Amino acid sequence: MTHSTDRNQLLFDRAKALIPGGVNSPVRAFRAVGGTPRFIERAQGAYMWDANGQRFIDYIGSWGPMILGHGHPVVVQAVQEAALEGFSFGAPTEREVELAEEILRHVPSMEMIRLVSSGTEAGMSAIRLARGATGRSKIIKFNGCYHGHADSLLVKAGSGLATFGHATSAGVPPEVVQHTLVLEYNDVAQLDEAFALHGQDIACVIMEPIAGNMNFVRASVPFMQRARELCTQSGALLILDEVMTGFRVALGGAQSVYARALPGFKPDLTVLGKVIGGGMPLAAFGGPRAVMEQLAPLGPVYQAGTLSGNPVATACGLATLREIAKPGFYDALAARTRSLVEGLAGAADAAGVPFCADTEGGMFGFFLLPALPQNYPEVLKTDGARFNALFHGLLDGGVYIAPALYEAGFVSAAHTDQDIADTVAVAHDVLKKL
Ligand code: PMP
Numbered sequence: 508m509t510h511s512t513d514r515n516q517l518l519f520d521r522a523k524a525l526i527p528g529g530v531n532s533p534v535r536a537f538r539a540v541g542g543t544p545r546f547i548e549r550a551q552g553a554y555m556w557d558a559n560g561q562r563f564i565d566y567i568g569s570w571g572p573m574i575l576g577h578g579h580p581v582v583v584q585a586v587q588e589a590a591l592e593g594f595s596f597g598a599p600t601e602r603e604v605e606l607a608e609e610i611l612r613h614v615p616s617m618e619m620i621r622l623v624s625s626g627t628e629a630g631m632s633a634i635r636l637a638r639g640a641t642g643r644s645k646i647i648k649f650n651g652c653y654h655g656h657a658d659s660l661l662v663k664a665g666s667g668l669a670t671f672g673h674a675t676s677a678g679v680p681p682e683v684v685q686h687t688l689v690l691e692y693n694d695v696a697q698l699d700e701a702f703a704l705h706g707q708d709i710a711c712v713i714m715e716p717i718a719g720n721m722n723f724v725r726a727s728v729p730f731m732q733r734a735r736e737l738c739t740q741s742g743a744l745l746i747l748d749e750v751m752t753g754f755r756v757a758l759g760g761a762q763s764v765y766a767r768a769l770p771g772f773k774p775d776l777t778v779l780g781k782v783i784g785g786g787m788p789l790a791a792f793g794g795p796r797a798v799m800e801q802l803a804p805l806g807p808v809y810q811a812g813t814l815s816g817n818p819v820a821t822a823c824g825l826a827t828l829r830e831i832a833k834p835g836f837y838d839a840l841a842a843r844t845r846s847l848v849e850g851l852a853g854a855a856d857a858a859g860v861p862f863c864a865d866t867e868g869g870m871f872g873f874f875l876l877p878a879l880p881q882n883y884p885e886v887l888k889t890d891g892a893r894f895n896a897l898f899h900g901l902l903d904g905g906v907y908i909a910p911a912l913y914e915a916g917f918v919s920a921a922h923t924d925q926d927i928a929d930t931v932a933v934a935h936d937v938l939k940k941l
Contacts, residue, residue, distance in 0.1 A: 514558035518546040539911040540895045545902075550577035552921035555907060563907035564926050568917040570909075571719075571751050571781035574840075574869055575830055576921020582785055582826040589822030595814060602825060603816040609828045610783060610791065613758045616773035620793030621802060622816040626750035626780035627655025629790040630713070632810045633776045634659065636792070637711035637744040639808035640801045645671075645705055647712040647743075649692040651883025651913070653720035654713055654748050654778070664689040668701050692718060692882045693730045698737060706741035711776070716761035719751040719915035721886045723865050723872020724879070728768045735772060744798070750780035750790065751915065754828065756868035757837055764867060785827030787820035836920065840869040843927065844918040848873060850931030858938035860893075871916045886913055893941055900937030906930050 510516055522529035530536045530544065537544045545557035553576050555565045568574065575582060589602070607620050623629050634646055634657070646659065654660050662672030662684040672687040674680075688705065690697045692714075702709065712734055718724040726734075738745040752761040759766075760779075766772045775798065780790035793799060803809045814820075830836070848864040848871050855862030855875075864873035875893050880886045894912040901908055906929075908916055 508559065513543070515546050516543050518558055519543050534909075534911055534914070537910045539891075540898045542899060542902075544910075545907070552576040552578065553919060553923070553926050561905065563902070563905050564922070564930055566906070566908045566916045566918065566930075568919055569781075569786055571755060571870075571915075571917055572784060572786045574755060574782050574917070574919055575785070575827060576919040577786075579827075579830065579921075581830055582823055585822045585826035586787070586819055589819045592818065594819060595817055597813060600816065600818050600821070602818055602821040606783075606816075606821045606825045606828070609825060609832075610779065611793070613754070613828075613832065614760055614762070614777060614779075614793075616762060616775075617777055617793030618796040619799035620791050621799070621810065622789065622791045622821070623810075623812055624788045624790060624814050624817070624820075625655070626748075626778065626790045627657060628812065629750065629778045629780055629792045630654040630660065630746075630748055631657035633746050633778050633792040633794075634711060634713065635810065636794075636798065636801060636808050637746060637776060639806070640798045641710045641742060641744065643708050643710035643743070644686045645688060645708045646686060646710055647688045647690060647698075647701060649690055649714055649718075651692055651721040651724070651886065652713075652715045652718050652748070654715075655750075658683045659687050660713075662687045662689055664691075668697065668704055691884075692721070692724060693727050694882070695730055695733045698730070698733055702737045702741055706737070706743075709741060709743040711744040711746050712738055713746040713748055713778075715748050715751065716765060717752050717756060717867060717870065719870060719872070720913065721880070721883050722874060722913050723870065723915050724881060724883075724886065725865065725867075726765075727881070728765070731765050731772070732769055735769070735774075738775070744775035744794075746776040746778060747774035748778045750778055752867075752870065753777070753779040754782035754831060755870050755917070758832060761867070782827065782831075783824050784820050785823040787817070787823040788814070789817070789820040789824050831920075837868055840918065840920055841866070843922055843924075844869050844871050846924070847871065847918060847922075847927050847930065850927060851934050854931055854935040854938050857935065858941065860938050860941055869918045869920075871918065873916075874912075883913075896941055897934075897937055900940065901930075901933060904933035904937065906933050
């Protein structure tokens with residue numbers, strides 16, 4: 508295809524003249540893998556079509572929300588009906604109550620919830636609430652975990668546990684990140700040391716229980732257990748960022764997976780997004796009544812949003828959650844996800860390429876490494892050039908995975924056994940040539 512017939516390229520050129528990098532969220536620009544991003548025209552079920560008319564089997568699913576696949580008829584109908592009733596009222600609606608009931612029914616660690624419009628907003632608000640509720644300033648996050656782009660979270664580790672973080676983005680003053688301590692994921696000793704040094708000042712620990720922003724790295728059970736104990740002992744709040752894992756790895760989120768190994772386990776606050784909106788801008792945070800009642804208008808912690816609890820978004824989320832709560836949904840999704848990575852592992856094995864993978868529910872990650880990484884530096888040992896070649900080979904073959912080696916993948920209920928088999932066949936050819 509020449510430049511003048513490649514509609515993706517023409518659209519990208521137009522976009523770059525008007526929108527920084529041609530995209531409205533950086534990872535879409537294919538900077539890590541090179542090449543031209545595909546401009547998507549439409550999607551249905553497990554497939555998306557780009558501006559050149561090429562079809563892709565979609566394993567990004569809008570970065571997680573599309574757990575039912577694209578354009579599920581029940582969800583489309585709910586959205587159409589809601590849109591006819593009005594787009595936004597800026598006043599409370601019954602559907603917000605219904606969605607709150609539906610979410611809390613499945614995630615019992617939350618007694619109350621507040622709806623917002625993005626994961627960034629939810630994470631930022633949960634941290635403000637934790638600070639307001641504890642009267643403390645310092646927060647702990649982990650290297651490689653992403654919780655949205657709030658100023659205090661765009662931070663990398665300082666030079667030791669006594670020093671706090673450095674901003675990873677221009678425009679974030681050092682004073683704003685001076686309260687953020689960045690630790691290595693799955694490092695129990697560091698966590699112990701940080702609490703020994705700063706325990707009385709720590710408002711919260713925020714973590715991804717299964718870190719999808721490191722592709723797929725699970726918090727080890729001892730690490731999660733120790734984080735819970737240290738928070739409880741010191742009076743800090745444990746915030747699980749389940750924006751990606753919530754309703755994706757299980758109906759009860761990753762916290763329900765950890766509660767199997769750690770009876771009674773629960774976080775203090777939970778942050779949700781992605782699946783709960785079914786593809787519409789919707790996210791949430793919630794926790795115990797006593798903490799949530801610190802929020803305005805009841806309490807002193809301010810938080811608000813013009814479009815929060817938007818009636819079309821809540822219709823989309825509610826219809827999605829009601830579908831995925833049906834018996835057997837997660838068993839089938841998990842089995843399909845496992846069969847995908849087993850097929851990919853077989854293809855890598857046949858090609859003699861190092862490969863390892865992990866899945867939980869409808870979320871998966873794979874690495875061109877001999878063993879599963881436990882933290883971000885280990886994730887980055889992946890051969891980037893090899894991953895990029897795999898990415899482009901899959902894309903050319905009609906298989907769309909995330910354009911960066913540190914992003915998780917997602918299978919939807921719309922993916923069929925044939926889709927999985929087709930994907931594995933493409934991967935087989937590509938891996939052989941790596
Ligand atoms: N937390 C996690 C774990 C995420 O994966 C993301 C987004 N990928 C966010 C927070 C931020 O969500 P949003 O992009 O909706 O602001």
